[in-house]
Amino acid sequence: MCGINGFTFEDQRLIDQMNQRTAHRGPDDTGTFVADGVSLGHNRLSIIDLSPRGHQPMESADKRFVIVFNGEIYNYKDVRKELESQGSGFRSETDTEAILEGYARWGKEVLLKLNGIFALAIYDRRERELFLARDRMGVKPLYYWTGGQQLVFSSEIKAILTHDVPRRVDTDALGIYLRIGYVPAPRTMFEGIKKFPAASCATVRGDEMRIERYWAIPDEPMLSDRAEATERLRLLAEESIRSQLVSDRPVGVFLSGGLDSSAVLGVVREAMPGMVKTFSVGFKANLEEEKYNADFELARQTAKYWGTDHHELVISGKDVADALDDVVWHLDEPVANLTSAAIMLLSRESKKSVAVVLGGDGGDELFGGYPRHALSAFVSRLGFFRSFTRSRALSSRPGAERYLAFHAAREEAVSGVTSPLL
Template sequence: MCGINGFSFSDPDALRRMHAATRHRGPDDEGFFEQDGVSLAHNRLSIIDLSPLGRQPMATADGRFIIVFNGEIYNYKEVRADLERGGARFRSQSDTEVLLALFAREGIDGLRKLNGIFAFGIWDRDTRTLTLARDHLGVKPLYYRWDGKRLLFSSEIKGILAHRDVERRVDPEALNLYFRFLYVPGPRTMFAGIRKLQPGHVATLRGDAFAERPFWEIKEGEPLPDQETVPAVRAGVDAAVHRQLVSDRPLGVFLSGGIDSTIVLGSMRQQATGAIKTFSVGYEATAEAEKYNADFDVAARTAAHFGTDHHALRISGRDVAAVFEEVVRHMDEPVSNHVQPSTYLLAKYAKPHITVALGGDGGDELFGGYDRYWYHAMLGRIDQLPGMLRHPSVLRAVGRLARAESLAEKAALASGLERFLAFMAQKEERVGRLLPPGVNDAQAARRHFAPLFAAPWKDGVNQIMAVDARTWLPDESLMRTDKMTMAHGLEQRVPLLDPMLAELAFRIPSRRKLGSRTLGKRVLRAAFADVIPPFVARQKKRGFFSPASKWLRGDLLPLARELLSDGYAPGSGEWIDLAAARTMLDDHVAQRAYGLTQVWAVMTFQAWYRAYLA
């Protein structure tokens, strides 16, 4: 993993400021290309081919193509062999040189042959074309700013902001999306004019013509026969883990205690020789400590089951308070999730031991792990009832009797977009309390997500998973994973998000994925029934969460009051009602009303605003 920066003009000072802003992503080496009116910079974290031959920016032998690349190409040996059969010759053992040679031969079409995680920029000196690309599912971030004349790009927003001509302004649409979804879905960012290159997309600049288009998309595939699903998933996951074990640096596993990371570890244990290092994070004693440390304790048992060299970190509210503002700064834009500091501290703890960590990210979105997918399936069954039984008054009455009023309310909504928003968006009443009337836009969510439901899938539940995989996964979950690990120069890989496995997942009918409300991912569990320890297999899904709600009444309360004060981030009051946020905090502390979600969102926004705009 690395950091890349560049732009379509010459400015040596600006290039070095951008480069310095992302140095944490690649502490091992650096390089620059400044010719033809184009500027490229690279921070290197050496993973494959540690020699100087892997340095970037890298040029083809004839000097026509120059690349800066962040990521790993897992199938680079197979691609290299194919290129060699066509006459290509290589100077190094690096995947960067293979990617460059593939692009030189096949251009953008060659990206379909890649299996990996990547973000790169390539300059073609003959056609004077600058090409940017981001991997299939958006594991690696890539941002850009195009003002109609000049293009800047970087692995992190802070790289683009290092250029002094870039104006720093809040995007009102992004702000409205953030307070409803707790992250900013792409292609927007919280900065007006700065965009995320979407997963599976390329962007090209030739002269003054800038264009962006997909080279890969999540699609509803032809359904796989039931009898083929389990063996196909087993083979697909094992192959993905095998591909992602390639590394010339120490490698380990982030072990959460859940099904997904356990499967990754179990597959790795069957394929790798030698000791495996595992890492998990838990919490120091607090009220209901056993609830918050349930997965932490299971992770320790899982590590013992597979005989790993296990490293366990316990953190406190004081630890979180000490790094909160730094965590927000590293994220570049507000992403409100109270487990971020846990990931940040775990990566810092693991870095002296490993340079690469495998994790279980993506299993829920691809294979149906969240209970909301089960609820969507139940609502789909209700939709099949006779019309009179689906009348809102009947649904409400049944909901009261079954103590499922919320589900009954959702049943009265149209399937697709409206139900998606009912599950994923924050309550409008609570958002309306925080955003001033001139800022609040209740239609922002519908405008953004409606295109994703414009063409209904035959399998509506799989479509909900696909929307999550196209939005929440790259822009919230994977963004957290990348920024929190790369803050310490540590690479995290995600075998369950292998693009071939993703294509397979959307060929599996949702009924084969969903089990009960608390035991999802049925096909994944069945595929690894001989690998998953019984004490993991029978546990209900809990999710990764922290005692943040309790910390807000204790160790985090002084920081929260400071962050929500009028003077902490001058100018932020234009965008949010800080007095309303303080009332929510007071009500939470007094246990009059639960306020963690909204309070944490405002705390995060305030820390971001102060770091980048105040």
């Protein structure tokens, strides 16, 4: 990952402070651009083209555009080839430059050509216009604050807080968090600081910011033939996993023992030459005993089957407790996910031998989700449900627990799918 920072005025000291706050996101290089009414900052983790030519902020060939970019574009070579056929030249082998020169030629339409994960900002020095964009699924983080005819953005909230912005809890966001365990976009736990929406872009000129959606999930026809659907799914999954192996640094796999990460490993093992490194985390049943959970043992069996260079990390409750301060600092806002500490500790371990890891996170949601998602989708279609359940809860205290559980499921769907705030 990299870190991007910026704001719509010039201040070298402030942009340096923002870069310092996000230095952990990019240990390989740091840079700033302060001119023409804007300040941009970047912390680089080198994945593609490890040379100094990948330094950011990066200027376009004609010096008109400046970019800061966090993420990876898996099809950047195809984008680059198309640009070269139209006369564009390149000074590096980075995906960053492919985006930059693509924007210089096609404007915001370049986003539709990108297959990858990203959060980016591009400044037009001639028009004094700032362009922001985030990937289709919102994988890469991007936060922003507006006030006093200024905009501040960053990969992390803590960097925005280096500015003189109000530090007040968003009580509505707090209420949502207590119901569903996280704060859905566009809110954060900080009043006035927002999550930039996924699959969206924005233009900022002066004190005006216009956000628009550039992509929506297409309404594809359902395949009725089970065998055809199965084969198509397999091919698409393999294509997706293979495309993400584009890297000039070692790639590993987080292996939980479940279907998702095991399937990822199977494709990686067949696609990558040489030994694949896998990483698993297990938990002690208590501080005295070293009994691994079932997933840990399944991960070990899967690694043995594929013949990987397998690394295991066993952690205790004390390890998790000791890591909590760091977890909270990195997350910026609370998330009711007990695996956060384990993932952070495993990431530190894997960092010793690889720079990039693939995993199976998101597989359950991608393939239909959990029962609560089906319940939420059903409830969100009932226009009268909100007033009915509220009155019911108020009139019947013994049923409050059941209401709150059902309300949490409905609120998750409403907040994440149908809310006009999105």
